[in-house]
Amino acid sequence: MIEVKRPGKLYIAGEYAVTQTGHRAIVVAIDKFIKISIKKSENTDKGQIKSFDNVIVNFLRDKKVYLEKYDNRFTYILSAINITELYLNTWVDSFDFYDIEIISEMEDDSGNKYGFGSSAAVTVAMVEAILKYYNADYDNAKLFKLSAIATLEINKKGSFGDLAAVVSGGAILYRKFDVNHVCHMLEKFNIVATVNANWEFLEIRKFDFPKSWKLYVGWTGKAASSLDLVEKIKHQEPTAREFHRDFLVSSEYIVEQIFEAFLTEDFDLLYRFIDQNRKLFVEFGNKYSSHIETDKLKLLSNIANKYHMASKLSGAGGGDCGIAIANNNENEIKLKDSWESKDIKFLYVNIYEG
Known part of the structure; x- marks a missing residue:
């Protein structure tokens, strides 16, 4: 076998x-x-x-x-x-x-x-x-x-x-x-x-994901279909070409900065550009009439930000998961309790190196 x-x-x-x-x-x-x-x-x-x-x-x-x-x-x-x-x-x-x-x-x-x-x-x-x-x-x-x-x-x-x-x-x-x-x-x-x-x-x-940094995952309890959301946006792209072009340029710069933050272990840089990526998705969703950052995903990130954790949705949005990245584990229990008090399930995961 x-x-x-x-x-x-x-x-x-x-x-x-x-x-x-x-x-x-x-x-x-x-x-x-x-x-x-x-x-x-x-x-x-x-x-x-x-x-x-x-x-x-x-x-x-x-x-x-x-x-x-x-x-x-x-x-x-x-x-x-x-x-x-x-x-x-x-x-x-x-x-x-x-x-x-x-x-x-x-x-x-x-x-x-x-x-x-x-x-x-x-x-x-x-x-x-x-x-x-x-x-x-x-x-x-x-x-x-x-x-x-x-x-x-x-x-x-x-x-x-x-x-x-x-x-x-x-x-x-x-x-x-x-x-x-x-x-x-x-x-x-x-x-x-x-x-x-x-x-x-x-x-x-x-x-390498910095060893002292922690990745946390919150699940909103609502499954989302990446393909459905991508397909919906694809249909609207021809009417928003200029916006979409600007979105791609902004996303590329944000990813570049976040990558640099990981390489240099610069948490403040990571926090700033994870937040920019989050705001970009909100703007993107509003443009295409797609509720990418749901109310619960918004709450998930706002709670994580309260503990100075970088946070945003993960994946297509519209449900599923959000992530939070911290530069230490001091507020892990507070984050878990705060998420779960709002019916956001705290999922225990680690990065798997293979």
Whole structure:
């Protein structure tokens, strides 16, 4: 049996802008995991996937794997299997049926997602599990690119920064690659050549999160869909081109300053530009009539600011998580109590280096 685990992620800065080619964000991997186990199925005509919510589905194979009965909850899993097998097709003569089990630490007891990037984690973990199953050689670059291609099969509008954090671990500065260029390579060449090629604009730079600084996460209790929010804004971009151009410039500068703050351990600089990123999102949401910083996310950040912690939403907003970064742990209990008194769940997470 092959067992793989991959971490969740949290965005620190640069959300929305990083969905555009060549723009950057700061993302961290956290110690909440998706775990996948895979073994050869005893059946010779079908495989089985058991998900973390105890849903069991069978899959069949006709060149590609597909579900015996369609269920959109398994879209990323199937894409990861198909893309990885396509990549391995040069070296593997025939593919087995598998029994796959998925375990998740990224939901509450009721199955509500925290916003830790479970789709990214399950995609990377599934790609890696298939690679390991067939004893394939791979490194982080190949793992990221295969996971990105598997995701591209489903959605071309995301940033793919969540995948980069899940693959790399730790804290990263991520720059989005040119999706059109990658899609062109996939059409013109094969998947092996595309994975081995240079991807225009792609940058994944790992750096140290200061040891004395603390990252805290608050969950608002409301799940948000990043894709839904991004799609809503995409539809309005043509009527707000100048604003959107200014937003991208501002975001790039803010990310640059926050990155510098991490490198130099300058907490005052971090605080100032995390706050600027927060205000930029409020302006962005108002422009596009999207309630990105909800009342509860606003309260979350205001409470953290009271204890001189840098704070903002993490991810697409509209719900899910907010983060707070402190330069020590002196006010951790006060923050926890204050958040929870306002029905904001304090989540215990650490940065996962891998």
